[in-house]
Amino acid sequence: MDGTWERLKVLFPVISSSLAESEVTKENIDSIYLELVSLGVLEEVSQLICIEIDKTLQTQVVPEFWKIFDTNLDAQSDNQARERCEFQLFRTTVLQLYKKFQIINRMLERLKYLYEKSGTKFIYNFDEIFKSVLLSQLPNNFTKLVYSFYHISFNVFINTKAEEDDDDDDMDQLRERDDCDGCEMPTARCQCQELVTAFGEINLCLTRMGLLDRISGYTLTNLIQDEIYGHIQKTCRGIFDTQHLKNLEKWLDTIVLEWLTRIFNNGSAKLDPSNLKIRESISYFQKKLKYLLYEKYAKTIIDQFFNIIIEFPDSQPAIDDLKLCMEKLDLRAHLVEVLKNSLETRLLHQGVETSDIITGYVATIKTMRHLEKSGILLQTVTEPVKEYLRKCRQDTVRCVVTSLIEETPSDLSEELARSEAIKAEENERNQDEMNNWQDWTPDPVDALDSDKNSAQNRRSDIISMIVDIYGSKELFVNEYRNLLADRLLTQLDFNPEKEIRNLELLKLRFGENLLHSCEVMLKDISDSKRINSHILECSTFTSEETPNDPAVSALIVSSQFWPMFKKESMELPEEINKLFERYKKSYEEYKGNRTLCWTPLNGKVNIEIEINDKKLDMTVNPAQATIIMHFQNQKEWQLDQLSTVINMPPSTLRRRIGFWQLQGLIREAKENTFILCDENHDQAGEIETETNVVLDEEETMVSANDQREEELQVFWSYILGMLTNLDSMSLERIHQMLKMFASQGPGFEFSQEELKSFLQRKVREHKLVYSYGVYQLNKN
Amino acid sequence: MKVTVKSWTGVALWKWIANDDNCGICRMAFEACCPDCSFAGDDCPLVWGHCSHVFHMHCICKWLNSQLNQQLCPMCRQTWRFNDR
Ligand SMILES: [Zn+2]
Ligand SMILES: [Zn+2]
Ligand SMILES: [Zn+2]
Numbered sequence A: 001m002d003g004t005w006e007r008l009k010v011l012f013p014v015i016s017s018s019l020a021e022s023e024v025t026k027e028n029i030d031s032i033y034l035e036l037v038s039l040g041v042l043e044e045v046s047q048l049i050c051i052e053i054d055k056t057l058q059t060q061v062v063p064e065f066w067k068i069f070d071t072n073l074d075a076q077s078d079n080q081a082r083e084r085c086e087f088q089l090f091r092t093t094v095l096q097l098y099k100k101f102q103i104i105n106r107m108l109e110r111l112k113y114l115y116e117k118s119g120t121k122f123i124y125n126f127d128e129i130f131k132s133v134l135l136s137q138l139p140n141n142f143t144k145l146v147y148s149f150y151h152i153s154f155n156v157f158i159n160t161k162a163e164e165d166d167d168d169d170d171m172d173q174l175r176e177r178d179d180c181d182g183c184e185m186p187t188a189r190c191q192c193q194e195l196v197t198a199f200g201e202i203n204l205c206l207t208r209m210g211l212l213d214r215i216s217g218y219t220l221t222n223l224i225q226d227e228i229y230g231h232i233q234k235t236c237r238g239i240f241d242t243q244h245l246k247n248l249e250k251w252l253d254t255i256v257l258e259w260l261t262r263i264f265n266n267g268s269a270k271l272d273p274s275n276l277k278i279r280e281s282i283s284y285f286q287k288k289l290k291y292l293l294y295e296k297y298a299k300t301i302i303d304q305f306f307n308i309i310i311e312f313p314d315s316q317p318a319i320d321d322l323k324l325c326m327e328k329l330d331l332r333a334h335l336v337e338v339l340k341n342s343l344e345t346r347l348l349h350q351g352v353e354t355s356d357i358i359t360g361y362v363a364t365i366k367t368m369r370h371l372e373k374s375g376i377l378l379q380t381v382t383e384p385v386k387e388y389l390r391k392c393r394q395d396t397v398r399c400v401v402t403s404l405i406e407e408t409p410s411d412l413s414e415e416l417a418r419s420e421a422i423k424a425e426e427n428e429r430n431q432d433e434m435n436n437w438q439d440w441t442p443d444p445v446d447a448l449d450s451d452k453n454s455a456q457n458r459r460s461d462i463i464s465m466i467v468d469i470y471g472s473k474e475l476f477v478n479e480y481r482n483l484l485a486d487r488l489l490t491q492l493d494f495n496p497e498k499e500i501r502n503l504e505l506l507k508l509r510f511g512e513n514l515l516h517s518c519e520v521m522l523k524d525i526s527d528s529k530r531i532n533s534h535i536l537e538c539s540t541f542t543s544e545e546t547p548n549d550p551a552v553s554a555l556i557v558s559s560q561f562w563p564m565f566k567k568e569s570m571e572l573p574e575e576i577n578k579l580f581e582r583y584k585k586s587y588e589e590y591k592g593n594r595t596l597c598w599t600p601l602n603g604k605v606n607i608e609i610e611i612n613d614k615k616l617d618m619t620v621n622p623a624q625a626t627i628i629m630h631f632q633n634q635k636e637w638q639l640d641q642l643s644t645v646i647n648m649p650p651s652t653l654r655r656r657i658g659f660w661q662l663q664g665l666i667r668e669a670k671e672n673t674f675i676l677c678d679e680n681h682d683q684a685g686e687i688e689t690e691t692n693v694v695l696d697e698e699e700t701m702v703s704a705n706d707q708r709e710e711e712l713q714v715f716w717s718y719i720l721g722m723l724t725n726l727d728s729m730s731l732e733r734i735h736q737m738l739k740m741f742a743s744q745g746p747g748f749e750f751s752q753e754e755l756k757s758f759l760q761r762k763v764r765e766h767k768l769v770y771s772y773g774v775y776q777l778n779k780n
Numbered sequence B: 001m002k003v004t005v006k007s008w009t010g011v012a013l014w015k016w017i018a019n020d021d022n023c024g025i026c027r028m029a030f031e032a033c034c035p036d037c038s039f040a041g042d043d044c045p046l047v048w049g050h051c052s053h054v055f056h057m058h059c060i061c062k063w064l065n066s067q068l069n070q071q072l073c074p075m076c077r078q079t080w081r082f083n084d085r
Helices: A002-011 A026-039 A041-068 A077-118 A126-136 A143-165 A169-174 A192-208 A212-236 A245-264 A276-303 A303-311 A318-329 A332-346 A354-371 A375-391 A396-405 A413-418 A419-435 A457-460 A462-469 A474-492 A496-510 A516-537 A574-591 A622-633 A639-646 A650-662 A683-694 A697-726 A730-740 A753-762 B057-066
Strands: A551-557 A594-610 A614-620 A637-639 A666-670 A673-676 A728-730 A770-771 A774-777 B002-016 B048-049 B054-056
Touching: A002 A474, A041 A077, A041 A126, A041 A143, A041 A396, A077 A126, A077 A143, A077 A192, A077 A457, A077 A770, A126 A753, A143 A192, A143 A245, A143 A303, A143 A318, A143 A622, A192 A245, A212 A245, A212 A614, A245 A318, A245 A614, A245 B048, A276 A770, A303 A354, A318 B057, A332 A354, A332 A375, A354 A375, A354 A396, A354 A413, A375 A516, A396 A413, A396 A474, A413 A462, A413 A496, A413 A770, A413 B048, A462 A496, A462 A774, A474 A496, A474 A551, A496 A516, A551 A574, A551 A594, A574 A594, A594 A622, A614 A622, A622 A650, A622 A730, A622 B002, A637 B057, A639 A650, A639 A673, A639 B002, A650 A666, A650 A697, A697 A730, A697 A753, A697 A774, A697 B057, A728 A730, A728 B002, A730 A753, A753 A770, B048 B057
Parallel strands: A551 B002
Antiparallel strands: A594 A614, A594 B002, A637 A673, A666 A673, A728 A774, A770 A774, B048 B054
């Protein structure tokens, strides 16, 4: 009996809890068979062996296998070194497991032989038992080693692939690195070949044990997902002017799928057409990965959508790609969320000028149009922008109107110029719609409920979208009318042809009715020219003419059609008054039953000033002209005194004298006393200079500062005037305007920064309010 | 200092010389036009009646045309006669 047991242990070492390999011949098996049969214990012993196999699996093989996965290598400083260790660990542990798997299998073959010899059927499904025991002890995070294993082999693989494809010499030169791109080892000790061999070996072992799917499948999916993401980031991020989708698909179909095929197909990339099972799982992977690719790529594009908007139309290819992805996946909600968010963070805050927000809004419209014809996403995405402009930016309308009619081409002015074409298109489309009403398709469900009737609206052009911010054409037209009046009354380089053209284009957009008064305004301008030349030639006017009379002309306006004129009055210089009276008389004669009411403050005056041996030729407004003319005969004025003569409130007058102070022609000698800066006359100026000379170094500095402050103070009265008239202005605009006026007089240099600190001080003094990039008067 | 005005462009509103501001028929300002016109002034002139009432010419003509028998001033009901001032 003892001898039998010993012999049995050689055949089935598992009964003594061992998995040692043993040399066994067919004779050995046959003889033990006879022994067991004669002892009548064949069945009992066979059962015992099965139980022992189970036990060994449970308590030895499987725990030992999984124990390796608990190894923590995170302390490794070098990520690549860690990955390499993990690769090797995984490899060794799988190989060991496979060895044991084979040994047990051989024992089972012997057992099966014994069974069948006795004529009993052997029913022991080891493969299933092995798998279930192994998986029942699956640790929580076993994937780390697996990930490293496949990660390293993927890198090696794509590198080999790249080298295969690489017939370009330049690229080889670029690659002259110390480390191999595949295994990251020094080139001299490149391990790629060994790694490839090990990779094939392990996959084969796993396949044979039936574990490939369970152990590697999940991790493979994750890894490939990461690789896809990494590849997209590396090749596509920030490059919007080319389409990438085709190349990405090609990369997936060739590199990634070939790699996968090798894993599942015992290391070979050539699939046997008859091997349906592998073909099936590969094509399943392919489908799944393609969706993954679309999704990752589309999300990468969406994440950068704001930049795509900024770079439009150069970024069209990126949008074309996104369009293709969106045909396959529904990413609308995601796009809306991300884009809304980035518009809010990039555009809708205090630091952004209104005109820049509008530019961004227009760019968004253009970009989204390219993505989606129906304009539904556009509506949803831009809703917050519109709301913000409506609620927080009062200068929106002005900005829009200004850029519509601006001389320098802008998106909007170009758009306006396209009006005729758009109108024609619209008519054609309406016609088409009437003819093709059967082809009508409903809007996608995410269309805003509030826009039920806006299908037309959505399709229409950018200008309509802009007007849509306010939902009122009237508001825009009103603002345009104010700007036009402003230009007609003050602008020196008024170009009637251009204004008429603008008006015609605006009429196409906003309708004749709303723009009728603007038409009258322009007609007034041309009528005035005719009336003017008639009056200047009629005898009533010419009979009283003297050689020194200035050339006079009038802009005769139809009060009912213009914006309200300011009620402000002013006493014109005597000679001008006379001239105007004569002009009026001639007009009454010419028109019969009609007369003129002059608005003394409007208009423009061309004067020549001779002072200090200099000649200044200037174009100024009537108030400025009137003031300086009064200094001709009287060099020194009290503010009150002049205020009475000119019939102008002192505060207003002081502001206007500021203009001449800016020119260096008048100065305030002492409070409320203004003196002409005439060299022959002005002794006070000399005295002032002398006092400055005696000051010591430090005080000169202060004095220089004081003077600077004084100069800026001169600006202040001017800034006040501008803000009273224009309501709100940006720093740049104020700077520009001041520079324009300053350049007419003696040079006055100041930086925008200097002006900014000055204005900010006025804000602190509560004289100005600063919000959303513009300054306004503090009206409280 | 010597200031020479080389040219002076002024701005003036034109007005009808009339003892009223609005047309009694269309209620529009005289300096506006009647509802049928686009432009005021030359294109939509005023006319005076002997009764001293003033209207847009287009308004009073339309009014007179709508009257069957008598031609009366809509304001004072006197017989309307044009006053060629
Ligand atoms: Zn009338
Ligand atoms: Zn009329
Ligand atoms: Zn009457």
